[in-house]
Amino acid sequence: xxxxxxxxxxxxxxxxxxxxxxxxxxxxxxxxxxxxxxxxxxxxxxxxxxxxxxxxxxxxxxxxxxxxxxxxxxxxxxxxxxxxxxxxxxxxxxxxxxxxxxxxxxxxxxxxxxxxxxxxxxxxxxxxxxxxxxxxxxxxxxxxxxxxxxxxxxxxxxxxxxxxxxxxxxxxxxxxxxxxxxxxxxxxxxxxxxxxxxxxxxxxxxxxxxxxxxxxxxxxxxxxxxxxxxxxxxxxxxxxxxxxxxxxxxxxxxxxxxxxxxxxxxxxxxxxxxxxxxxxxxxxxxxxxxxxxxxxxxxxxxxxxxxxxxxxxxxxxxxxxxxxxxxxxxxxxxxxxxxxxxxxxxxxxxxxxxxxxxxxxxx
Numbered sequence: 001x002x003x004x005x006x007x008x009x010x011x012x013x014x015x016x017x018x019x020x021x022x023x024x025x026x027x028x029x030x031x032x033x034x035x036x037x038x039x040x041x042x043x044x045x046x047x048x049x050x051x052x053x054x055x056x057x058x059x060x061x062x063x064x065x066x067x068x069x070x071x072x073x074x075x076x077x078x079x080x081x082x083x084x085x086x087x088x089x090x091x092x093x094x095x096x097x098x099x100x101x102x103x104x105x106x107x108x109x110x111x112x113x114x115x116x117x118x119x120x121x122x123x124x125x126x127x128x129x130x131x132x133x134x135x136x137x138x139x140x141x142x143x144x145x146x147x148x149x150x151x152x153x154x155x156x157x158x159x160x161x162x163x164x165x166x167x168x169x170x171x172x173x174x175x176x177x178x179x180x181x182x183x184x185x186x187x188x189x190x191x192x193x194x195x196x197x198x199x200x201x202x203x204x205x206x207x208x209x210x211x212x213x214x215x216x217x218x219x220x221x222x223x224x225x226x227x228x229x230x231x232x233x234x235x236x237x238x239x240x241x242x243x244x245x246x247x248x249x250x251x252x253x254x255x256x257x258x259x260x261x262x263x264x265x266x267x268x269x270x271x272x273x274x275x276x277x278x279x280x281x282x283x284x285x286x287x288x289x290x291x292x293x294x295x296x297x298x299x300x301x302x303x304x305x306x307x308x309x310x311x312x313x314x315x316x317x318x319x320x321x322x323x324x325x326x327x328x329x330x331x332x333x334x335x336x337x338x339x340x341x342x343x344x345x346x347x348x349x350x351x352x353x354x355x356x357x358x359x360x361x362x363x
Contacts (some may be wrong), residue, residue, distance in 0.1 A: 062108035085111055
């Protein structure tokens with residue numbers, strides 16, 4: 001067993017530099033920053049003692065690292081990830097795993113048993129962990145309806161102008177759906193499973209002078225009859241992050257640092273069938289769960305888990321193989337909006353690839 005993990009970071013934008021600083025500061029026990037890579041050369045000056053590379057392949061083949069974090073623009077995730085896996089390195093990849101489901105499958109096919117994780121840091125948030133546990137333990141009964149308003153992803157024009165690749169079909173492969181919403185789409189499938197169909201409406205350049213989507217509304221149907229609605233935007237402030245889940249035994253409402261559980265004394269299905277009063281409602285109690293501390297730096301929690309998985313065999317919080325689900329949901333949303341139709345899951349991958357290629361060629 002190795003005593004420490006020699007980690008390289010590929011991509012030194014804001015998030016890559018954040019990871020490097022956290023590791024150097026000793027916030028990830030057992031993890032040693034052993035290599036950095038950035039094509040432009042920027043970022044090297046902050047860590048003069050760390051080996052620096054301008055080419056990701058050179059870092060991967062250098063022998064100086066046991067694992068890499070890939071924090072580059074989205075389209076490069078599959079190629080760099082596959083090269084690192086082929087070289088026998090452990091890999092932690094930023095979300096999304098790839099821009100398309102087909103590219104995800106190609107990347108996952110390169111996995112040969114190393115530790116391979118995705119940066120879905122919101123899986124460590126105690127609020128979502130609590131909801132997932134309550135759903136799995138049947139506390140609200142059969143889930144019937146999910147509504148999630150996520151408009152607190154506000155971004156300025158300066159954000160979109162921070163890189164030429166941002167907010168372009170060619171450079172990023174989309175906007176809100178591939179950059180901010182992967183977190184929420186991952187949580188949606190992680191907590192509730194995958195839907196059977198998606199109908200979505202995207203608005204392109206609605207709030208900003210960009211070619212990709214910055215607002216989306218989507219409706220999801222589930223095989224068991226449940227439904228979900230997601231509304232999201234990067235153009236609203238103050239924004240809202242409110243998740244409401246209605247089940248046979250009550251309703252969960254998550255907003256801010258509190259989770260409210262409206263607990264029915266009996267099943268609404270049973271009450272509806274047996275009550276003799278037309279306007280009666282089942283008795284309901286209200287419980288409020290507070291989360292004053294959401295667990296600190298969630299990104300560090302994933303880095304710690306990744307390191308422990310390599311060094312000690314700890315189970316991964318977010319295996320990369322699960323990253324394909326949020327990508328497929330995002331693909332389905334964009335395809336539904338562009339073609340103005342309901343998209344059944346699993347998606348037709350070629351349809352989406354053709355759609356995305358057409359968007360790239362026409363912009």
